[in-house]
Amino acid sequence: METITENQKLKVAKKLKKMFGHMDRRQMEYCPIRDVMALASDKWSILIILYLGYYPVMRFNYLKKRVYGISNKVLSERLKHLETDGYITRTMYPEVPIRVEYALTEFGHSYLQKLMDLTEWVTEYSEVIIASRQAKSGVQTN
Amino acid sequence: METITENQKLKVAKKLKKMFGHMDRRQMEYCPIRDVMALASDKWSILIILYLGYYPVMRFNYLKKRVYGISNKVLSERLKHLETDGYITRTMYPEVPIRVEYALTEFGHSYLQKLMDLTEWVTEYSEVIIASRQAKSGVQTN
DNA sequence: TAATTAAGTATCTAAATGGAAACTATTACT
DNA sequence: AGTAATAGTTTCCATTTAGATACTTAATTA
Numbered sequence: 395m396e397t398i399t400e401n402q403k404l405k406v407a408k409k410l411k412k413m414f415g416h417m418d419r420r421q422m423e424y425c426p427i428r429d430v431m432a433l434a435s436d437k438w439s440i441l442i443i444l445y446l447g448y449y450p451v452m453r454f455n456y457l458k459k460r461v462y463g464i465s466n467k468v469l470s471e472r473l474k475h476l477e478t479d480g481y482i483t484r485t486m487y488p489e490v491p492i493r494v495e496y497a498l499t500e501f502g503h504s505y506l507q508k509l510m511d512l513t514e515w516v517t518e519y520s521e522v523i524i525a526s527r528q529a530k531s532g533v534q535t536n
Numbered sequence: 537m538e539t540i541t542e543n544q545k546l547k548v549a550k551k552l553k554k555m556f557g558h559m560d561r562r563q564m565e566y567c568p569i570r571d572v573m574a575l576a577s578d579k580w581s582i583l584i585i586l587y588l589g590y591y592p593v594m595r596f597n598y599l600k601k602r603v604y605g606i607s608n609k610v611l612s613e614r615l616k617h618l619e620t621d622g623y624i625t626r627t628m629y630p631e632v633p634i635r636v637e638y639a640l641t642e643f644g645h646s647y648l649q650k651l652m653d654l655t656e657w658v659t660e661y662s663e664v665i666i667a668s669r670q671a672k673s674g675v676q677t678n
Numbered sequence: 679t680a681a682t683t684a685a686g687t688a689t690c691t692a693a694a695t696g697g698a699a700a701c702t703a704t705t706a707c708t
Numbered sequence: 709a710g711t712a713a714t715a716g717t718t719t720c721c722a723t724t725t726a727g728a729t730a731c732t733t734a735a736t737t738a
Binding site: 630633 | 695696697698699703704705706
Binding site for chain 1: 539540544545548549551552553555556564567568569570571572573574577579582583586589590619620621622642643645646648649650651652653654655657658659661662664665667668669672673
């Protein structure tokens, strides 16, 4: 949990300047980070990706069992989106009954690593978040 | 855009094993990554944080102008949550008319840096996503 | 003929979220 | 008394999203 130096802050501001420079106001509403996060940061998508990081190949009903509480509809939706954006592959074997296998792509693995980095960061800072939440709860400032 | 090695994949799987080990099924539904991302990965929160990374101090109406399209209601909600979880500070000066200033905390700066890392990753891979989306559009597999 | 299995679809309802617009509080100024 | 400025809050409506449940397809087996 190293503190961020003024130098690092300046670096970030510089990067932001570049970003802002290449974007007008309307585009900012549609920012690239958001574009990716929107897809892959919702609870179910994250869980799916985590499980596929742990079990390299998973089938629909197996995922449904593991990703506890997800409905058919949402699981199938999420899988479709994750496939469309290249996070996972879907391989269908026309047996009877049909067999379909899902697995992470290289891109998916790369994203998973980012998620893991984030996890480590969150873990590092979790006391901060919890402490802040508790400090603010039941306190009205105005 | 280096490829992920089998070794790296194994490392991730190992970390996941640890994570899964410490969580039962119900807790997985409430995963720590999700907990943070849910708050700070929505479009408006990200934009607020990005702007506060660029302009170190911002007031309500100024933010409203910059974060194009946000409503009073949503801006005030997001600011409250971001404050509650320790991303930003809110400093009120009891002048007339009242003056309120928002700024990133150290934790907020740290998160901003993670967001910038993510941006770089997204930029690196954006062709992959776009290509994948285009490849899948208009194609029905079943 | 009926049941079984995998991988979803389809449908309907309930809940959460988002946005627009009007309103509030406070004090100084005209 | 009326206006202006800042920082919100409140209300209402529309859209989005989520979840539960039933249904589908296709071949195999009892």
